[in-house]
Amino acid sequence: xxxxxxxxxxxxxxxxxxxxxxxxxxxxxxxxxxxxxxxxxxxxxxxxxxxxxxxxxxxxxxxxxxxxxxxxxxxxxxxxxxxxxxxxxxxxxxxxxxxxxxxxxxxxxxxxxxxxxxxxxxxxxxxxxxxxxxxxxxxxxxxxxxxxxxxxxxxxxxxxxxxxxxxxxxxxxxxxxxxxxxxxxxxxxxxxxxxxxxxxxxxxxxxxxxxxxxxxxxxxxxxxxxxxxxxxxxxxxxxxxxxxxxxxxxxxxxxxxxxxxxxxxxxxxxxxxxxxxxxxxxxxxxxxxxxxxxxxxxxxxxxxxxxxxxxxxxxxxxxxxxxxxxxxxxxxxxxxxxxxxxxxxxxxxxxxxxxxxxxxxxxxxxxxxxxxxxxxxxxxxxxxxxxxxxxxxxxxxx
Amino acid sequence: xxxxxxxxxxxxxxxxxxxxxxxxxxxxxxxxxxxxxxxxxxxxxxxxxxxxxxxxxxxxxxxxxxxxxxxxxxxxxxxxxxxxxxxxxxxxxxxxxxxxxxxxxxxxxxxxxx
Numbered sequence: 221x222x223x224x225x226x227x228x229x230x231x232x233x234x235x236x237x238x239x240x241x242x243x244x245x246x247x248x249x250x251x252x253x254x255x256x257x258x259x260x261x262x263x264x265x266x267x268x269x270x271x272x273x274x275x276x277x278x279x280x281x282x283x284x285x286x287x288x289x290x291x292x293x294x295x296x297x298x299x300x301x302x303x304x305x306x307x308x309x310x311x312x313x314x315x316x317x318x319x320x321x322x323x324x325x326x327x328x329x330x331x332x333x334x335x336x337x338x339x340x341x342x343x344x345x346x347x348x349x350x351x352x353x354x355x356x357x358x359x360x361x362x363x364x365x366x367x368x369x370x371x372x373x374x375x376x377x378x379x380x381x382x383x384x385x386x387x388x389x390x391x392x393x394x395x396x397x398x399x400x401x402x403x404x405x406x407x408x409x410x411x412x413x414x415x416x417x418x419x420x421x422x423x424x425x426x427x428x429x430x431x432x433x434x435x436x437x438x439x440x441x442x443x444x445x446x447x448x449x450x451x452x453x454x455x456x457x458x459x460x461x462x463x464x465x466x467x468x469x470x471x472x473x474x475x476x477x478x479x480x481x482x483x484x485x486x487x488x489x490x491x492x493x494x495x496x497x498x499x500x501x502x503x504x505x506x507x508x509x510x511x512x513x514x515x516x517x518x519x520x521x522x523x524x525x526x527x528x529x530x531x532x533x534x535x536x537x538x539x540x541x542x543x544x545x546x547x548x549x550x551x552x553x554x555x556x557x558x559x560x561x562x563x564x565x566x567x568x569x570x571x572x573x574x575x576x577x578x579x580x581x582x583x584x585x586x587x588x589x590x591x592x593x594x595x596x597x598x599x600x601x602x603x604x605x606x607x608x609x610x611x612x613x614x615x616x617x618x
Numbered sequence: 619x620x621x622x623x624x625x626x627x628x629x630x631x632x633x634x635x636x637x638x639x640x641x642x643x644x645x646x647x648x649x650x651x652x653x654x655x656x657x658x659x660x661x662x663x664x665x666x667x668x669x670x671x672x673x674x675x676x677x678x679x680x681x682x683x684x685x686x687x688x689x690x691x692x693x694x695x696x697x698x699x700x701x702x703x704x705x706x707x708x709x710x711x712x713x714x715x716x717x718x719x720x721x722x723x724x725x726x727x728x729x730x731x732x
Binding site: 247330331377378379380383385 | 725727
């Protein structure tokens, strides 16, 4: 491997690890970022001449020196920059501690605005630049940058501690971290700038750091399964719903990872939202081997989910699965349990309603529901899919 | 790190509370302050009279006005300044404050240490 590409690999792999260590003592993420980017800049100059034996330790030492400079400069005393001799650093290579779990808990701290938690985690743990994050969140870069700085200032000013929460509050704090990671994945997943890879990185990292938490493993499984179908869900610019996807287009290695995470989650014996969602994905994944979709199992899982984490989305999915398992009449009845005001403003509810109405021969009502679903849908491939479904009703309409 | 806990309530919520319940609340509050003292973290505390008796000075002292600076339904009722290691510790103490049950406790880090 060339020095250049080795440098790039080290920098990408080390960013979050080193930032977490540098920021943890003073809760000062901005100073830690400055120190780390200074260390990376120095590496670009020094490493081509002589690559240190332990590049991560070299970066940490340079960044720590720089951090000391930054704090000294606060007191108006000038100090010289110091670059360590490669061999002086960590003569015995001791492992650098992994503080990223603490950093993740800081990013998803209840005192931090829930809307900035995902961007903050993407920037500090993954090392994504603020412009890329802004693009994914459909915000002007200056707005995103301001919000990130505001959050970091609050962390420093209020002294949000870098620590793993006490056992009695751990569950709540972990679910905030999981929400923040899921937030990166589920945002605008049809867009080109999606953050699916980054979300998977965060989910697997969290699974490494908290290997005995069923929900953490459940989320890693969910994201692995969803990523495995990324190539299958859009073919030739056309949206393909899960049940119509060709399993040959699924990524089998990712599916295997998903089911491994799910098996580990299930062995812990604590039911949770993400674990049930992962089980839903696993049922769909089974089609690769069995050729069929077990709708009974899906209806059962969605019913469990709607008890555990009631959302409109879950109820709609339950109604769709029940429609397959027990007939469109039962499916429609389940769907109509949703408040009508909510139903008419939620595109997936209208799409499922249209589908079930059509199966029941209520073509006119189905067409109206499709029209509403199309009006509520922004993503072009989804709109085209619904428009085609709507057009197919035309011969049956008088 | 010093944090000041500002307690906010709606005075109208207390208008119809019977005196014995108010007495009970004062007892709870006294016990809370006692706990802060015992933990050795209390750096300052006061409990304020309603905004109806407030006087506001502004415009460089040229304007002296009867009433509060900001007229709102929720009013500042008191403050406690505590010295604890970090925000989590401050949140833990704010949760225990009797005011948190029916009003709100705002946590503000000290600027003199920042």
